[in-house]
Amino acid sequence: MKTVVERARHLLDGWRTAQEVISHKATDILAKPNSVIHGPVIKWTQPVYGKYKYNIDASFSDPLNMVDIGICIRDDQGDFVMAKTDCFSPLCDVDVGEAVGLHTALQWVTDLHYDNVDFVLDCKFVVEHFNSNLGDSSELGCIIQACRQLFDCNFQNSHVEFNRRQANGVAHELARVAPSHASSHVYDDVPSCIRDLIANEKQ
Structure with a gap:
């Protein structure tokens, strides 16, 4: 059975791995700005006719x-x-x-x-x-x-x-x-x- 320390180290290693994956993804996005998916442009719209x-x-x-x-x-x-x-x-x-x-x-x-x-x-x-x-x-x-x-x-x-x-x-x-x-x-x-x-x- 794993000790408390071993379980803590396992969790910490998993967290570090996840952070590395996130960091690599962020780097990829910055390196390829055209690949970023932009949301819809929100702008003012005029009212309907007569309003x-x-x-x-x-x-x-x-x-x-x-x-x-x-x-x-x-x-x-x-x-x-x-x-x-x-x-x-x-x-x-x-x-x-x-x-x-x-x-x-x-x-x-x-x-x-x-x-x-x-x-x-x-x-x-x-x-x-x-x-x-x-x-x-x-x-x-x-x-x-x-x-x-x-x-x-x-x-x-x-x-x-x-x-x-x-x-x-x-x-x-x-x-x-x-x-x-x-x-x-x-x-x-x-x-x-x-x-x-x-x-x-x-x-």
Whole structure:
């Protein structure tokens, strides 16, 4: 019967062998970059004809103790319509900040009297929470409930959807520059910080 030490050595030898195999595979991949299988390219897509798309994102700044929000409206041709930045403090959980971003967008669009809108976030949890009918008395649940009330009262042919961060770059960039304004700011013309992004995403 093998001793405890022998079994330990056997396990260690097996681990080392496995690491060598992994290392060789990694070397082969680096030596042959064309053999790497790439995943699908994720990019922004325009809404269907007659609709608008609102991309929404929140960023979180520890040094400033602030949550920054970026919102961009584009039409069914991918053209810039309007954008908005906003911020609030103190810092909060990521899901709460993203939900506040959604509420900010819903309130803004309500004031603009737009309909036929796709609201898009890259926070899957908030989107799933919004689209469920589950009750929730937490801080996040209360914000989601306020979002649903705005949505149900003002939007007939609209949706709240999830998209990955790679397709939400414009809103993310707007959130990043939000602290450059002392309060909420609306852009009627495409700001320079997202001009190239929008041009590239239209191609």
